[in-house]
Amino acid sequence: MATEVLTTIFHDTRRARKDGTFPVKLKITYNRERKYYPTKYSLSEEDFLKTQEPNPKKKYREIRISLNAIEQSAIEVIEKLPAFSFPEFERRFKNSVANDDVFAAFAHSAERLREAGQIRTAQSYDHASNSLLSFLNKAHTGRNKGMSLSEASSQREQLQRRKKPLPFSAVTPEFLQEYERWMLAGGKSITTVGIYLRNLRTLFNDAISNGDLHQDLYPFGKRKYQIPSGKNVKKALSMEEIGKIFDYGPRHEREARARDLWLFSYLCNGMNMKDIAKARYRQLAGDIITFVRSKTERATRQEQRKIVVTLVPEALQIIDRWGTKPTHPEAYIFPILRDGLSPEEEIKAINQAIKTINSYMKGIAQRLGIEKNVSTYAARHSFSTALKRGGVPTACISEYLGHSSEKTTQSYLDSFEDDTRRKHAALLTAFKSES
Incomplete structure (x- = not known):
């Protein structure tokens, strides 16, 4: 032929x-x-x-x-x-x-992610696609100061109507350099730039893997375009600062609940809010809670790593104060979610919980004279740093966090004994012995 x-x-x-x-x-x-x-x-x-x-x-x-x-x-x-x-x-x-249209690839990938229940990742792809469209049209799709919600929505609709196919071949190293400069000039952080461009890089890898794109057109890598990485800003709190948060007297119930959920994350292996929100009573057994990180349950389905957390008395008290009543195995531990929500509704509820906690924690930090960003992510980072300061081996911390990237250490480590976990968990409230 x-x-x-x-x-x-x-x-x-x-x-x-x-x-x-x-x-x-x-x-x-x-x-x-x-x-x-x-x-x-x-x-x-x-x-x-x-x-x-x-x-x-x-x-x-x-x-x-x-x-x-x-x-x-x-x-x-x-x-x-x-x-x-x-x-x-x-x-x-x-x-x-x-198949040689970047925007079509973004839309297709976002659709597949939504079908798989990975709503946040799908939203990230949507944001990256909209940003790229704005760059090509040299206009911002975001809501500018003084712009109403309806005006911002109208602006996005106008850009969508002006969308033309963007061939993969048009995305060259020079194109990416200019796009990066445009994003930074528009106020985007290095972290956001990295997220958007890693999403784009994934589309290139998929297109090449599917045979839709020649390898020679790949614009990323050495001597081409390298995605910037944000500086590793230290977010961990000192033991003294964590102690202040423990001892803080909340002004009202909403503030107390936000403070306690932040502390629960810190005390439970840096458990992120999505995993806290999705935790059910059947995962509890005495002073142990077991879960698989939502972030990795699909990516590592063949080798799902269960995270086993020893609950110190303070964590059990938080469950007792704010846990769903009456308790039964299938009930959510905390009333952040309810059964019957769609994946989109779940993410909306979790995001709102994070927003509320971060807002109250910001006010608490200001009143306590803590100048660091006391977000829910800071709770996770503080957990790992507290153990490191206490001399816990990095391999143990990696297992407690549920990281899959520590392949070298995890390949020869078994689960730790309960008494070892209890000993390490006690380090999280070491500030009490210092007072």
Whole structure:
């Protein structure tokens, strides 16, 4: 089949455009019949010749790689046809080209993530896609100062209507550098930039893995574009600061509940709020609670690592104060969620709980003279740091946190005995012995 059909990249110099350039097309020849299919490129004769040089300069090399990818995609379509015909080739080639749209890939991935219940990750993909669209339109989709919610929504709708396909081949290292500068100039943090670009990198990896994109078009890595990483800002509180939070006298019930849930996270292996919200009474057995991190339960389904937490008396008291009543095995321990919620509703409820806790904890920190950011994430970081200060081996801390990245240490570690866990858990309230 491939020997009967000829493909080539054709510079159509028969008619110049207004800017003096000529369109670059894909030419297909079959049984002496020729058909031409447009690409996004229009070049002068001099520029086209530069793309054909043995070692073209960077700009022209990227254009040639992109054009070669288009031709290769056509060849792959032709080879899969049982019998060649232009109509069938055009139908399949059109679908193949549709797979070369970054925005379509974002939407498809977000949809799959939602179907899998990974709502936060899906939302992250949506935010990354909207940011990229804003960059291409050189306008912000976010709600600017003085802009009402309806105005912000109208602005996003206008941008969506102006959305055009973005070929993977157009996302070059230079494109990414400019996009990064644009985000930083617009007030995005290095952390946010990293999240958006890692999502984009995942789309490239998926496209290459699926055979929809040639490896040569991959813009990430050494000597290409490297995703920035945020500085590792220390978020752990000192034992003195944690002691102040323990001893703090809440002004009202809402503040007391927020403070106690923060402390529960700290006392329970840095358990994050999603896992706290989803914990049920059946996971409790005396002074032990066992869970699998929601963040990793899908990614490591074959080797799910259960986290076993020894509940110190203070943690048990928090459950007694704020736990759902009456208790039964399938009831949520804390009344943050309720049965029957959709994944989207669950995330909304958890996010609201985090927002409420962080708001109250910020006020508590100010009243206690703690200048650090006392967020729910700080509780997790403080847990691991407290154990490290107490001399607990890194391998133990890794297991308590449920990290899967400590492969070297975890490969030869078994679960720790209950008395060892109790000893380590006692370190979390070491400030009492200091007072």
